[in-house]
Amino acid sequence: MTPRRQRMVLVGLVVAGVAVSAALALQAFRENVLFFFSPTDVVAGTAPVERGFRLGGMVLDGSVQRDPGSLTVSFVVTDFAHSIPVRYTGVLPDLFGEGQGVVARGLLDNDGAFVAEEVLAKHDENYMPPDVAEALERGRAAAQE
Amino acid sequence: MIPELGQFALILALGLALIQASVPLIGATIGRSDWTAFARPMAAGQFVFVAAAFVILAQSFLSDDFSVRYVAMHSNSALPAAYKLAAVWGGHEGSLLLWLMILATWTLAVAFASRSLPDLYAARVIGVLGIVSVGMLSFTLLTSNPFDRLLPAALDGNDLNPLLQDPGLVMHPPILYSGYVGLAVPFAFAVAALLSGSLDKNWARWTRPWTITAWMFLTVGIALGSWWAYYELGWGGWWFWDPVENASFMPWLAATALIHSLAVTERRGIFKSWTVLLAIAAFSLSLLGTFLVRSGVLISVHAFASDPSRGIFILLLLSVISGGALLLYAARARRMESEGGFRLVSRESFLLLNNILLLVATAAVLFGTLYPLFLDALGLGKISVGPPYFKTVFLIPMLPLLLLLGVGMHATWLSTNSQRLAQKLSAAAVIAMLAGILLPLIVYRSASVMTILGVALGAWVIVSALWDPVSRIVRRDAPGVPLTRAQWGMSTAHAGVGLFVLGVTVTSSFGIESDQSMREGDTLEMAGYEFQFRGTRNVDGVNYEAVEGEVEVRRDGRLLTILSPQKRVYRVQRNPMTEAAIDPQLRRDLFVALGEPLGAGAWSVRIQYKPFIRFIWLGALVMAFGGILAATDRRYRAAKDVRTMARTARQATESA
Numbered sequence: 001m002t003p004r005r006q007r008m009v010l011v012g013l014v015v016a017g018v019a020v021s022a023a024l025a026l027q028a029f030r031e032n033v034l035f036f037f038s039p040t041d042v043v044a045g046t047a048p049v050e051r052g053f054r055l056g057g058m059v060l061d062g063s064v065q066r067d068p069g070s071l072t073v074s075f076v077v078t079d080f081a082h083s084i085p086v087r088y089t090g091v092l093p094d095l096f097g098e099g100q101g102v103v104a105r106g107l108l109d110n111d112g113a114f115v116a117e118e119v120l121a122k123h124d125e126n127y128m129p130p131d132v133a134e135a136l137e138r139g140r141a142a143a144q145e
Numbered sequence: 146m147i148p149e150l151g152q153f154a155l156i157l158a159l160g161l162a163l164i165q166a167s168v169p170l171i172g173a174t175i176g177r178s179d180w181t182a183f184a185r186p187m188a189a190g191q192f193v194f195v196a197a198a199f200v201i202l203a204q205s206f207l208s209d210d211f212s213v214r215y216v217a218m219h220s221n222s223a224l225p226a227a228y229k230l231a232a233v234w235g236g237h238e239g240s241l242l243l244w245l246m247i248l249a250t251w252t253l254a255v256a257f258a259s260r261s262l263p264d265l266y267a268a269r270v271i272g273v274l275g276i277v278s279v280g281m282l283s284f285t286l287l288t289s290n291p292f293d294r295l296l297p298a299a300l301d302g303n304d305l306n307p308l309l310q311d312p313g314l315v316m317h318p319p320i321l322y323s324g325y326v327g328l329a330v331p332f333a334f335a336v337a338a339l340l341s342g343s344l345d346k347n348w349a350r351w352t353r354p355w356t357i358t359a360w361m362f363l364t365v366g367i368a369l370g371s372w373w374a375y376y377e378l379g380w381g382g383w384w385f386w387d388p389v390e391n392a393s394f395m396p397w398l399a400a401t402a403l404i405h406s407l408a409v410t411e412r413r414g415i416f417k418s419w420t421v422l423l424a425i426a427a428f429s430l431s432l433l434g435t436f437l438v439r440s441g442v443l444i445s446v447h448a449f450a451s452d453p454s455r456g457i458f459i460l461l462l463l464s465v466i467s468g469g470a471l472l473l474y475a476a477r478a479r480r481m482e483s484e485g486g487f488r489l490v491s492r493e494s495f496l497l498l499n500n501i502l503l504l505v506a507t508a509a510v511l512f513g514t515l516y517p518l519f520l521d522a523l524g525l526g527k528i529s530v531g532p533p534y535f536k537t538v539f540l541i542p543m544l545p546l547l548l549l550l551g552v553g554m555h556a557t558w559l560s561t562n563s564q565r566l567a568q569k570l571s572a573a574a575v576i577a578m579l580a581g582i583l584l585p586l587i588v589y590r591s592a593s594v595m596t597i598l599g600v601a602l603g604a605w606v607i608v609s610a611l612w613d614p615v616s617r618i619v620r621r622d623a624p625g626v627p628l629t630r631a632q633w634g635m636s637t638a639h640a641g642v643g644l645f646v647l648g649v650t651v652t653s654s655f656g657i658e659s660d661q662s663m664r665e666g667d668t669l670e671m672a673g674y675e676f677q678f679r680g681t682r683n684v685d686g687v688n689y690e691a692v693e694g695e696v697e698v699r700r701d702g703r704l705l706t707i708l709s710p711q712k713r714v715y716r717v718q719r720n721p722m723t724e725a726a727i728d729p730q731l732r733r734d735l736f737v738a739l740g741e742p743l744g745a746g747a748w749s750v751r752i753q754y755k756p757f758i759r760f761i762w763l764g765a766l767v768m769a770f771g772g773i774l775a776a777t778d779r780r781y782r783a784a785k786d787v788r789t790m791a792r793t794a795r796q797a798t799e800s801a
Contacts, residue, residue, distance in 0.1 A: 003486055003487075003488060003489075004486060005566075006489035007486075007489070009489060010489055010494060012499070014497075014498070014501055017501075017545075018501065018505060021505050021509075021538075021541045021542060024538070024541050025509050025512070025537075025538040025541065026539070027528065028533070028534045028537035029512070029513065029534055029538075031533070031534070032530055032531040032534035033528050033529075033530055033531075033534075034528060034529045034530070034531055034536075035526060035528050036526075036527035036528065036529065046740050054529060066743060066744060068743065068744045068745050068747075069662055069664070069744065069745050069747045070662050070743070071660055071661075071662050071740075071742055071743070071749050090749075091380070091660050091738075091740035091741075091749045091751050092740065092741060092749075094720065094721045094723055095720060095721070097417050107416055125509065131527050136669045
């Protein structure tokens with residue numbers, strides 16, 4: 001093969017390789033995208049039923065309940081307009097608490113409760129995740145109407 | 146009064162930077178050497194004033210001057226002195242000052258080390274660095290002044306975020322920033338070359354050691370961040386594909402590609418415009434990282450409370466600096482002619498593939514990081530992209546990259562005899578495959594396809610990297626040219642990659658984690674270790690109170706160690722903090738963290754067995770060490786260029 005043809009082969013291989021990886025990447029992207037919803041969105045039915053998503057809001061005061069001695073905990077996430085019960089089994093983050101902002105990743109079960117696989121809390125006491133702050137703002141506005 | 150001097154010093158530094166950014170560049174264009182002579186003194190002066198500002202801020206921290214808003218926000222009189230010093234970069238304003246300090250240091254280093262370069266060229270490089278400096282200095286002064294006063298002064302400070310009160314914080318930001326900001330140097334070299342319109346092999350030779358040095362800092366900085374996250378906030382994870390991590394990882398990928406493409410440009414005079422583009426891209430990704438972290442668009446421990454004007458300012462800065470460089474590139478790229486061609490099977494081809502695969506990885510990470518932000522900015526919904534996406538898209542280019550890496554190292558320039566290459570590498574390939582199948586089966590009694598693939602690739606890279614050095618050591622008197630320090634560096638760095646791959650594969654294949662509810666006396670068995678919870682007690686720290694758990698670890702009934710994980714509450718900020726207890730060994734880590742009290746005397750406890758996890762950071766350090774070797778190769782010690790070349794030639798004749 002002439003050097004020129006060799007180069008063409010190289011270029012062809014590279015283009016094909018990049019195309020394949022781009023296709024795989026898009027596939028992976030579609031499977032792993034998670035949408036964020038507030039309790040109001042969930043009640044309105046915008047949130048998916050079969051697919052996982054992220055639920056954000058405030059942990060309702062007095063709603064945290066533990067199975068004594070077990071890792072299962074249930075609490076209610078609210079945006080002041082609507083509330084969703086959440087169940088979670090595992091170690092909660094340090095800054096999880098009643099009256100605090102929280103983001104939970106998981107699925108809705110058949111009874112309309114949210115089963116979380118992961119619970120994230122904000123990183124310091126002054127800071128509220130923007131997603132959650134906005135959801136609370138909208139919920140508060142909706143509740144006042 | 147003293148803090149005002151700090152602000153004044155920054156303003157003076159800005160003045161000097163303005164001169165540094167204009168006069169030498171104009172002088173180089175109109176050919177006035179009395180104008181270009183401004184470059185070095187301005188760089189030195191700027192360093193002095195930025196350093197003065199830095200020292201003044203540090204002094205305000207050490208002397209508990211809570212009339213300075215930034216100090217009041219991030220320190221406390223009870224904070225240990227070392228953390229007071231580290232708190233200088235514990236918030237937004239101070240970390241910008243650190244950015245400036247490091248840029249000034251790099252610029253000073255360039256000013257000193259560039260005496261052997263052509264005057265016009267050196268003046269342009271320093272001038273371009275001046276432009277970057279003007280941008281960041283005005284950003285600091287206009288939007289994020291660390292010396293703002295708080296009136297009336299606070300009685301005591303708000304304390305440093307407990308997460309940041311850790312030796313990891315003392316080290317991680319300065320080293321990471323040294324890498325981040327260091328990429329400004331190859332950027333400046335590239336832009337200066339575009340300005341002068343002449344890009345030759347010399348340009349690549351001058352740029353390479355700087356790029357490798359910056360890359361080395363970046364490598365260590367990222368590794369430190371990962372290690373810190375592992376024991377401080379990660380609950381045992383070492384990488385989360387968090388946007389902030391990605392922000393530092395993308396420049397690293399681009400810089401890695403740049404190092405390899407520079408090698409081709411230096412040796413063969415080809416890939417020139419590509420290399421220049423990469424140098425621009427690497428620094429642009431650094432600036433993008435700064436934007437992502439500093440603008441508050443991200444939700445993370447790194448995102449300090451922020452206001453939108455800062456984000457807009459950095460975005461503007463990014464578009465001016467990167468956009469300007471790209472415009473210049475568009476105008477000048479055609480002038481860069483290749484000085485030769487190459488064959489399909491040659492080192493050039495392998496390095497080209499290396500670059501493509503690294504850039505595919507960068508693009509995939511960039512897409513996953515930015516797409517949610519775009520969608521949010523356009524009001525189209527809030528999404529997040531989970532780690533599985535990143536794991537998949539990162540692995541796709543990495544598998545062929547590792548495979549090709551082992552071959553490419555042994556390919557020769559211009560054209561390689563593929564039969565001889567296959568002969569040389571067949572033994573290494575067999576060793577790697579045996580290691581991939583046998584190691585997991587013998588040590589862990591199980592193996593999946595991905596495990597075998599990972600271990601085999603790791604072993605492949607290590608064996609291939611060490612092939613030449615080891616055979617050189619074994620047969621000392623063998624004929625041929627001795628390996629240069631750069632070659633040692635290359636082998637070492639690549640062996641580091643292999644160690645890293647082994648670490649990642651074994652940890653993710655055979656790591657075990659378990660969240661348990663444990664009462665006093667409860668026992669958990671994991672990977673042959675017995676963990677017994679012996680209850681908790683209260684302890685008092687310097688500036689925190691803690692509940693300390695006691696977990697005895699036994700193996701075959703013999704007591705190995707007692708781990709004491711803590712749940713701390715810092716006195717000022719009152720945030721609970723988990724301090725994991727780790728028993729580290731090269732072979733495996735045992736990790737215990739306290740969750741929360743579950744009532745009835747039980748605690749939630751996370752117990753993890755992490756085999757080979759140390760190899761992840763060890764691999765990164767070995768990579769960085771390889772970088773040091775390569776950057777200090779004889780041919781880069783520029784000042785003595787001519788003399789060195791003569792000496793090398795003489796040595797070559799003597800040894801022949």
